[in-house]
Amino acid sequence: MFLKLDSISSYYGNTKILREVSFEVPEGSCLCVLGRNGVGKTTLLKTIMGLMDKTTGRIELHGNDINSKRTDERAKFGIGYIPQGRQILSKFTVRENIMLGTFARKDVVKEVPEICVDLFPYLKDNLDRKAGLLSGGQQQQLAIARALAVDPQILLLDEPTEGIQPNIVTEIGETLQMLNKKLGITVILTEQHIKMARKLGDNFIMMDNGKIEASGPIMELTDEVVEKHMTV
């Protein structure tokens, strides 16, 4: 198994957010994490990255227990993180943002990796632009490019389509599908759009109140399941 979480609980201060979450992600698959706002989807990804105050349980990546490792050490196992709100460094240029991703690589590269700019022509033409000046969709592309600069084995995407104009949503969806299916990069994706989840996902987990309420192959993500856990 590529990534395995074993009864993971995690905390902000003393407040328990995730409650004994366990699941497995096979290599090269795409897992969609679903649920309403505030059920712990973002926390789940932050927990894998080691950005929570305290986490108990076991997180295994390629057979290594990474839960005892610092965030920067985890990144070097080949995790590309695309956080909620994108978190582009706005004072950096596009080039510097992408170069930031290369610090998690094992090899030292001096230039922007080709894949990052080949996928997003806009970034290629604007490498020396301040990233803070980019539009939301462009920043999202930059966030994906930055994560790809890691040369990742797994991508963690936190609502990549949130607040982005529809034509770019389709584009990002196609890019992710290509990365997952053609390049074999394992993907964990939190999503509000059920359509997107059905298109990209191999498996899903449905979360509520910090726990997994339902899970399985994406075929089992029926309208009843969605209705039960996601309507407000």
Add this chain to the structure above:
Amino acid sequence: MLASIVNPLILGISIGSILLISALGLAVIYGAAGVINMAHGEFIMLGAYSTYTLQSTMGMPFLLCIPCAFFIVGIIGFVIERNLICYLYNRPLDTLLATWGVSLVLMQSSRLIFGSDVKYIAMPEFLSTNLELGILNFSTFRLFLIAVALILLFITWFIFYRTRLGIKIRAVTQNKEMAASFGINAAQVYSITFAFGAGLAGAAGAMFGALSIVLPTMGMHYVVEAFLMVVTGGGSILGTVFASTLAGEIQSIFAFIFNDTMARGLLFILIVVLLRFRPQGLLSTGSGRR
């Protein structure tokens, strides 16, 4: 007539470069690591004593003492960061108190080791001459100060904007969590930054020891002005450069019109008035840290 206008302006730049040399290390540590380092003046003092010791025991030439003071105080800064400051990030008030404590310990230790009498640093011959260029007349040491300020500034710029370490430092400053998520060890970056800032103070100490005298309490004099420059500049390195040059010129012009004491007084009043109406400083990025 022309000389009486140009000479104060050149003097102003040299005052500005003194201010910049004393404030640069503080700006680096505050700007990149967010630590208000109350021991900055004592780092300057340690730089002066390092130079004095190297000179009086080994007879090291003054120009070589400057980089040595940089490394010695840099190492001291590194040890202090690893053993004390690194536990106090994100707790500004605690770092303030802790670094103040460090400053007292350093001051008393140097008093115990070196005694509280005045020490002097010998300067090479060519720095204690006067240079006359037509109608202009200035001391070579003043010019040397300007050169050192520019060199230290260039080294800082180069490290921050032209090296991988610089990208790491600036990434950690902007967003520590994101930097860590892309493989940057923030704790290590903070240590190196703190050591570098301390080293800059050490180099400053070598200069100031030669400029005036070496005393265990000499740091207090420089730290006040250093803080003023960083605050007036808005906390960034560029702002500090700007504030130092401007303050140097203003002080020199006032000194030309009135006298030295009056000039310093007026400068401080100007800074207070400026901060009353522009508390964020001259150049402010306007964004909160972390």
